[in-house]
Amino acid sequence: MGHILIVDDEKSISDLIEMNLAMVGHTCEQAFDGKEALKKLREGHFDLCLLDIMLPGKDGFELIDDFKKSKVPVIYLSAKSSLTDRVRGLNLGAEDYIIKPFEALELIARIDVVLRREGKNKKTFTYKNVTVDLNKHLVLKDNQVIDLTAQEYLLLEALILNQNLALTREQLLSIAWGYDYSGETRTVDMHIQRLRKKLEWEDIIKTVFKFGYRLEVH
Amino acid sequence: MKLWIKIFLSILILSLSTLTISIAYIINQNHITSINREQERALGEMELIRISLSNSLDFSGASTDTLTVIMDRYGEYYSNRGISLGLYTNGGYVYNNIASLNPDTYLALLSVKEDEKIAQIIQSESHDYILISDLIHDNAVLVYARDISEIYESRSNSISLYFILLIFFTCFLGVFSYLYAKWITRPLNALHKGAMAISSGNYDLYLSEKDKEFRDVAGAFNQMAKDVKDRTLELEEKAKELQTFIDDLSHEMNTPLTAIQGYSQFLLNANALEEQKRTAALYIHSEARRIRDMYSKLMVLSFAREHNIDRKQYLCEELVEEVHQTFQNEMIKQNISFTKEISVDYLKVDKTLFHMLFSNLVKNSLQAMEEGGSIHIKIYNQEDLSKIVIKDTGIGIPKDKLNQVTKPFYRIDKSRSRQTGGAGLGLSICSKIVALHDGSMEIDSIQEEGTSITITIPG
Numbered sequence: 001m002g003h004i005l006i007v008d009d010e011k012s013i014s015d016l017i018e019m020n021l022a023m024v025g026h027t028c029e030q031a032f033d034g035k036e037a038l039k040k041l042r043e044g045h046f047d048l049c050l051l052d053i054m055l056p057g058k059d060g061f062e063l064i065d066d067f068k069k070s071k072v073p074v075i076y077l078s079a080k081s082s083l084t085d086r087v088r089g090l091n092l093g094a095e096d097y098i099i100k101p102f103e104a105l106e107l108i109a110r111i112d113v114v115l116r117r118e119g120k121n122k123k124t125f126t127y128k129n130v131t132v133d134l135n136k137h138l139v140l141k142d143n144q145v146i147d148l149t150a151q152e153y154l155l156l157e158a159l160i161l162n163q164n165l166a167l168t169r170e171q172l173l174s175i176a177w178g179y180d181y182s183g184e185t186r187t188v189d190m191h192i193q194r195l196r197k198k199l200e201w202e203d204i205i206k207t208v209f210k211f212g213y214r215l216e217v218h
Numbered sequence: 219m220k221l222w223i224k225i226f227l228s229i230l231i232l233s234l235s236t237l238t239i240s241i242a243y244i245i246n247q248n249h250i251t252s253i254n255r256e257q258e259r260a261l262g263e264m265e266l267i268r269i270s271l272s273n274s275l276d277f278s279g280a281s282t283d284t285l286t287v288i289m290d291r292y293g294e295y296y297s298n299r300g301i302s303l304g305l306y307t308n309g310g311y312v313y314n315n316i317a318s319l320n321p322d323t324y325l326a327l328l329s330v331k332e333d334e335k336i337a338q339i340i341q342s343e344s345h346d347y348i349l350i351s352d353l354i355h356d357n358a359v360l361v362y363a364r365d366i367s368e369i370y371e372s373r374s375n376s377i378s379l380y381f382i383l384l385i386f387f388t389c390f391l392g393v394f395s396y397l398y399a400k401w402i403t404r405p406l407n408a409l410h411k412g413a414m415a416i417s418s419g420n421y422d423l424y425l426s427e428k429d430k431e432f433r434d435v436a437g438a439f440n441q442m443a444k445d446v447k448d449r450t451l452e453l454e455e456k457a458k459e460l461q462t463f464i465d466d467l468s469h470e471m472n473t474p475l476t477a478i479q480g481y482s483q484f485l486l487n488a489n490a491l492e493e494q495k496r497t498a499a500l501y502i503h504s505e506a507r508r509i510r511d512m513y514s515k516l517m518v519l520s521f522a523r524e525h526n527i528d529r530k531q532y533l534c535e536e537l538v539e540e541v542h543q544t545f546q547n548e549m550i551k552q553n554i555s556f557t558k559e560i561s562v563d564y565l566k567v568d569k570t571l572f573h574m575l576f577s578n579l580v581k582n583s584l585q586a587m588e589e590g591g592s593i594h595i596k597i598y599n600q601e602d603l604s605k606i607v608i609k610d611t612g613i614g615i616p617k618d619k620l621n622q623v624t625k626p627f628y629r630i631d632k633s634r635s636r637q638t639g640g641a642g643l644g645l646s647i648c649s650k651i652v653a654l655h656d657g658s659m660e661i662d663s664i665q666e667e668g669t670s671i672t673i674t675i676p677g
Contacts, residue, residue: 010473010477012473012474012477012481012501012504012505013473013476013477013480015497015501016476016477016480016481016484016498016501019484019488019490019494019497019498020480020484020488023488023489023490079469079472079473079476100472100473100476101472101475101476101479101480102476102480103483104480104483104484164488164489164490165487165488165489166486166487166488166489167487206489208487211486211487212487214487214489216489218489
């Protein structure tokens, strides 16, 4: 999983990101102004930086050069929502530009895209005797390949990438079947049941009452 | 119809019709005079002929032939002068050389009575005649006819001459009145152009005030253009200010709302530890309070705006003491000394607003001091102005930010004001309240030494 530097002068927002990323297995460090960010950049090694634009001292647009020199990919996370700012951010070399307020799940997914592109994402996930190879899309149980349908695999992948966070049935449905699928959410329940049985993961694929499903790993 | 066309047409029509009427009157008058003169002349000649006839003829004795012979002589003589004669007796003409007229047309002339003459003007196809009849004997009527075509010809010549002249007049007057109409409506054109320019947003035009007649109008117009410009700029300024305020406000709301939304989402769907859940709940609570604080500050701002200021004399000592009471606990906790130096008995202020002003300033001072320090309030009169000085020994304000601190939502140190819960509206409220008192607020500050705020209000 990634080691991520969060640069945001709002402690509440910074903590919120940190808590969410920690849930899915990333490790984080926080910096609250430009100076501190540069200090952390020199001292540590990061796979990714979430960078706010309006910062005391040096702002996010000024900071990105240092991150590029250190080869740390940057995702801007800013309340500045104008097209000019977004284009400027991306032109400066940011991997992505996310506008506040953001959804935690979207943030996680976008971070995952960047990490995967950089080859720094999680490669396997193992629980009990089951190993999921996220690069090869393979599921092994006692080193035997388990046959999963495409939908079952997509559901499993979504649960692993968002581990410890609950996904609603609607979200799962659109992840595994696409946004235009008009099936019922009960389809999700049936596939989850099958997944639990095939992997014998009844204890960690939890149903969250009135919400959806969650892969619980602690 | 445009004004210049109206002026143009009225000048043209008025002058042409006046001219036509007077010329027609003159021609007619001339004609009448000529006719009368002709008539007088004809009567004179007629009388001459009659007398001459009466002398050379005895009507009662003369035979018709004799009459004819004599008349023939007369007729021949007079026809050289353009005069024709006729003699009517006993139901027939013994002589008549009025050849170009049909005798029926002057039948009425034969009914002439003794001692009178009848004159008639008869127009034939080509000629005009004046005819006069006279009873020269019992039943002998002498008819005299004279060709007066000349008079009629001269009249119609005058008329045609006039029509030719009229064409010249029309052209001349047309050009003249066109130029005149244009010239006289020139200020209107200038005004029109000016108004169009203003409506298209160009307020910088200036109408010349050189023209004497036009000076007042141009002056008023220029004044109006200037006022419109000023007013528009003022409105634009206000709109910009409001837009900035709204932008800032929405930005200020964004952070706490993002946090509240994010943490509540986290509570709903994360497999979180008890401690993390507690952290999330605490953040939701504090961020909601932040919005709440901002809301009440905004309410104060709008209260200050809507409030009908009610200035009365209040005991200065009391006003200061009330604020002191409010913050006493904090002052003790932060180990801050409070001193006052009041040389004025009464202050003429709005009590509610002034309490807000004092509270905000003292609160700012308290937030600028961590532990220890002092707040000093000095109130004195300078001529007819009241001066209030609040001085602290806090961290101060950087010089380059002094003129920005009264802007809404402006905070010098974001992370610091977050701890103290400031929304960046305090000094903005203060300057509004001071402005409502027609006063001014001056901020002096030295970093790390302290800030001194001087408020001046009319007494």
